[in-house]
Amino acid sequence: xxxxxxALGEELEPEEYVICEYRVKSDLDIETAGYRIAEEESxxxxxxxxxxxxxxxxxxxxxxxxxxxxxxxxxxxxxxFSGEIGGIPQILSIVAGNLFGLDSLKGVxxxxxxxxxxxxxxxxxxxxxxxxxxxxxDRPEKPLVGTIVKPKIGLPPKEFADYVYEAGxxxxxxxxxxxxxxxxxxxxxxxxxxxxxxxxxxxxxxxxLMIHAHNISTxxxxxxxxxxLALENGARQLMVDVxxxxxxxxxxxxxxxxxxxxLHVHRAMHGALTRNPEHGISMAVISTLCRIAGGDALHIGTxxxxxxxxDISHELRCKDILTQDMYGIKKMMPVSSGGLHPxxxxxxxxxxxxxxxxxxxxxxxxxPKGIRAGAxxxxxxxxxxxxxxxxxxxxxxxxxxxxxxxxxM
Ligand code: RUB
Numbered sequence: 506x507x508x509x510x511x512a513l514g515e516e517l518e519p520e521e522y523v524i525c526e527y528r529v530k531s532d533l534d535i536e537t538a539g540y541r542i543a544e545e546e547s548x549x550x551x552x553x554x555x556x557x558x559x560x561x562x563x564x565x566x567x568x569x570x571x572x573x574x575x576x577x578x579x580x581x582x583x584x585x586f587s588g589e590i591g592g593i594p595q596i597l598s599i600v601a602g603n604l605f606g607l608d609s610l611k612g613v614x615x616x617x618x619x620x621x622x623x624x625x626x627x628x629x630x631x632x633x634x635x636x637x638x639x640x641x642x643d644r645p646e647k648p649l650v651g652t653i654v655k656p657k658i659g660l661p662p663k664e665f666a667d668y669v670y671e672a673g674x675x676x677x678x679x680x681x682x683x684x685x686x687x688x689x690x691x692x693x694x695x696x697x698x699x700x701x702x703x704x705x706x707x708x709x710x711x712x713x714l715m716i717h718a719h720n721i722s723t724x725x726x727x728x729x730x731x732x733x734l735a736l737e738n739g740a741r742q743l744m745v746d747v748x749x750x751x752x753x754x755x756x757x758x759x760x761x762x763x764x765x766x767x768l769h770v771h772r773a774m775h776g777a778l779t780r781n782p783e784h785g786i787s788m789a790v791i792s793t794l795c796r797i798a799g800g801d802a803l804h805i806g807t808x809x810x811x812x813x814x815x816d817i818s819h820e821l822r823c824k825d826i827l828t829q830d831m832y833g834i835k836k837m838m839p840v841s842s843g844g845l846h847p848x849x850x851x852x853x854x855x856x857x858x859x860x861x862x863x864x865x866x867x868x869x870x871x872x873p874k875g876i877r878a879g880a881x882x883x884x885x886x887x888x889x890x891x892x893x894x895x896x897x898x899x900x901x902x903x904x905x906x907x908x909x910x911x912x913x914m
Pocket of ligand 1: 653655683684771772773804805806807812813841842843844845864865866867868
């Protein structure tokens with residue numbers, strides 16, 4: 506048997522391979538470029554190792570099954586991912602490892618990651634997902650509407666909780682810590698969770714259900730302890746910055762039996778991986794990994810409506826990945842956030858549909874009449890779009906929305 510990683514045209518059995526699509530930029534022809542990746546990431550190296558037998562190659566070697574234009578499709582046999590330990594770090598070390606540094610490739614981007622059932626079943630998947638979040642909030646159909654407490658850092662626990670109270674009185678279903686706030690001296694996690702929990706209880710007594718995601722992003726050896734601290738103090742939801750913490754941190758939380766609240770997943774730092782169209786890892790791949798790791802809601806972008814760089818087709822793809830069938834695991838709630846305000850909600854919801862958590866930080870706290878009015882304006886904008894009514898028309902008899910549109914449009 507000759508060792509050849511090219512198996513162009515071969516139909517791979519999806520239950521037996523982890524299948525990846527890569528976009529490649531190289532002076533090599535696309536078949537050779539694909540060959541280099543398959544070789545590097547499975548049984549090969551830059552030269553032919555004398556220890557590589559035909560038997561090893563045939564069992565563990567990756568296969569390049571498609572190489573067209575600037576795209577290659579490579580299948581890695583599932584045995585390459587076997588074993589009790591390894592997890593998502595091991596998946597990534599194979600499908601997204603050394604290949605990014607190969608000198609023969611000027612750029613390479615992992616666009617899609619298709620996992621077989623046997624791999625997906627090793628992971629917890631979402632505990633709550635879209636349905637669970639809707640149940641917790643008793644909000645069966647409309648989008649969830651939230652805020653991020655602003656400024657990102659600086660508010661002490663009492664003022665922080667006052668913000669949440671005002672947001673709740675304005676009708677928001679969700680609020681959250683920002684990605685940079687964890688346990689700083691001016692707003693320690695324990696005090697913040699305590700104050701916010703009291704506030705959420707008070708809102709509930711007043712007839713309004715709301716949850717707040719507390720950011721517990723920290724080092725691996727501390728994250729379960731941080732979760733316990735937050736839960737002991739009444740946290741109704743936890744948040745992790747999945748890329749700075751690592752997918753394993755998210756999975757550790759999802760698998761811990763004491764973590765019985767939804768997990769909100771922020772993607773801070775993703776732009777370093779996802780933004781370059783010729784190099785990196787797509788948000789679609791990150792979405793797949795967050796869903797299997799057990800996140801309940803994930804930031805996927807605003808379809809061009811907000812402040813962050815967007816590629817609408819990629820964001821739509823992420824929405825599909827979070828909500829399409831994946832071997833029976835729960836659907837994850839797509840979160841749209843970043844530079845949103847009531848004036849852009851109609852356009853956003855045309856793309857997102859109703860299964861979305863819409864969040865505005867500045868678009869609530871920057872309202873000229875304050876947080877409660879800002880929250881009301883967001884709720885009104887979502888209600889309008891839900892009914893297919895433009896924000897301008899709805900604003901004719903909704904004062905807070907009218908003021909928001911005057912301010913930001
Ligand atoms: C929101 C904000 C978030 C973004 C990040 O604040 O800055 O961290 O959601 O972007 P504001 P993404 O509403 O004031 O802009 O959600 O795309 O990861």
